[in-house]
Amino acid sequence: MTNTRTKLSNSRRWVIKLGSAILTNNGLGLRRESLARWAGQIATLREQGHEVVLVSSGAVAEGVVRLGLKKRPQTVHELQATAAVGQMGLIQAYESCFQQYGIRTAQVLLTHDDITNRERYLNARSTLRTLIDFGVIPIVNENDTVATEEIRFGDNDTLAGLVTNLVEAPALVILTDQDGLYNRDPRRFADAELVSEASAGDPELEAMAGEGTALGRGGMTTKLRAAAAAAKSGADTVIASGQTYDVLLRIVAGEPLGTLLTASRSPLAARKQWLASQSIVRGRLVLDDGAVRVLREQGRSLLAVGVKKVEGEFARGEIVACCDSAGRDIARGLVNYDAAETRLIMGQPSSRYAELLGYVDEPELIHRDNLIIV
Numbered sequence: 001m002t003n004t005r006t007k008l009s010n011s012r013r014w015v016i017k018l019g020s021a022i023l024t025n026n027g028l029g030l031r032r033e034s035l036a037r038w039a040g041q042i043a044t045l046r047e048q049g050h051e052v053v054l055v056s057s058g059a060v061a062e063g064v065v066r067l068g069l070k071k072r073p074q075t076v077h078e079l080q081a082t083a084a085v086g087q088m089g090l091i092q093a094y095e096s097c098f099q100q101y102g103i104r105t106a107q108v109l110l111t112h113d114d115i116t117n118r119e120r121y122l123n124a125r126s127t128l129r130t131l132i133d134f135g136v137i138p139i140v141n142e143n144d145t146v147a148t149e150e151i152r153f154g155d156n157d158t159l160a161g162l163v164t165n166l167v168e169a170p171a172l173v174i175l176t177d178q179d180g181l182y183n184r185d186p187r188r189f190a191d192a193e194l195v196s197e198a199s200a201g202d203p204e205l206e207a208m209a210g211e212g213t214a215l216g217r218g219g220m221t222t223k224l225r226a227a228a229a230a231a232k233s234g235a236d237t238v239i240a241s242g243q244t245y246d247v248l249l250r251i252v253a254g255e256p257l258g259t260l261l262t263a264s265r266s267p268l269a270a271r272k273q274w275l276a277s278q279s280i281v282r283g284r285l286v287l288d289d290g291a292v293r294v295l296r297e298q299g300r301s302l303l304a305v306g307v308k309k310v311e312g313e314f315a316r317g318e319i320v321a322c323c324d325s326a327g328r329d330i331a332r333g334l335v336n337y338d339a340a341e342t343r344l345i346m347g348q349p350s351s352r353y354a355e356l357l358g359y360v361d362e363p364e365l366i367h368r369d370n371l372i373i374v
């Protein structure tokens with residue numbers, strides 16, 4: 001076992017992407033027996049203490065059958081309508097598989113815009129994290145009714161990479177119909193060799209990747225891009241075959257299956273480096289001496305009780321600077337409340353947030369994972 005495989009097996013949270021190529025009967029309906037097998041493995045992972053977020057394709061394939069069509073439609077509006085019909089069946093299939101293990105599931109439909117827009121990003125992130133905290137398995141798919149490029153292209157890999165960032169999972173597994181990334185397309189070259197490990201984002205890999213199948217057309221290119229995106233938040237990616245026996249259990253146990261694409265930084269280090277590189281600071285919080293001390297000396301989160309003054313206008317999720325009473329910058333971080341809300345809760349304990357704001361998001365004003373000392 002390589003060091004990274006061992007490290008990977010210690011990951012608590014896993015994003016697992018199931019692609020059209022293995023999930024569907026050649027684009028006509030879902031492979032329910034395979035789905036039941038993966039659900040069984042995921043139930044075991046949960047018993048072992050792992051958290052799982054699923055990114056699943058298959059809506060169009062299931063819609064094709066439900067609508068009695070002979071083949072996958074061609075036009076974008078027909079694909080969208082077919083996905084809307086099929087998504088019902090997809091979710092129903094997951095719900096009944098997981099129900100056998102007493103596990104609740106939730107449907108989460110996202111577009112890329114939901115993830116790139118800062119505020120919607122934070123909302124999607126809070127919802128997904130809350131679902132995980134509730135012990136629910138989120139089943140994520142592209143919101144095909146409004147997406148156009150992705151549905152035409154048949155790519156849920158990119159979404160899986162973005163979801164990995166969103167839930168800050170240290171590990172992403174992409175299950176497809178090949179054993180992993182080969183040095184060239186194994187469907188076209190019989191002598192293609194499997195790449196067992198490489199760095200995510202290595203430009204040399206793209207040259208090896210070809211197009212995908214007719215149903216899932218992203219092929220290896222989109223999987224490599226997803227791994228590069230996941231690596232930005234410090235996640236390692238494994239690309240493997242969904243047909244391999246007990247594939248998920250074995251990958252999580254650290255067995256060297258498929259292709260491992262490693263991230264160069266840990267998730268926390270990646271986030272802190274991203275924070276340090278951001279130059280736009282939207283506002284300033286003046287802290288009392290006690291707050292300055294716990295931030296600096298104990299690496300704690302910032303609570304509103306330690307804030308004396310709020311300067312500037314900022315939205316939830318933007319970056320603010322924190323300074324001491326003499327005006328010296330001591331930290332910066334992503335703030336959980338906007339400027340008006342922060343003015344209402346400053347100097348107050350978290351227990352009063354609900355009364356002052358009418359609701360509570362997070363108990364911290366800036367969580368320690370989203371804070372760097374400068």
Ligand SMILES: Nc1ncnc2c1ncn2[C@@H]1O[C@H](COP(=O)(O)OP(=O)(O)O)[C@@H](O)[C@H]1O
Pocket residue numbers: 018019020021022157175176177178180181182183184185186187208209210211212213214215216217218219220
């Ligand atoms: N270098 C490569 N290594 C492995 N598979 C490749 C490579 N280049 C292209 N492919 C193709 O990518 C396909 C998987 O991608 P895709 O059809 O998009 O699947 P999914 O629906 O799982 O996302 C494989 O069937 C394979 O033919």
Ligand SMILES: N[C@@H](CCC(=O)OP(=O)(O)O)C(=O)O
Pocket residue numbers: 018019020021056057058059060061083141142144151154155156157215216217218
């Ligand atoms: N979102 C769509 C299709 C996405 C898709 O096929 O992507 P992929 O599994 O990456 O080939 C669906 O559920 O049918």
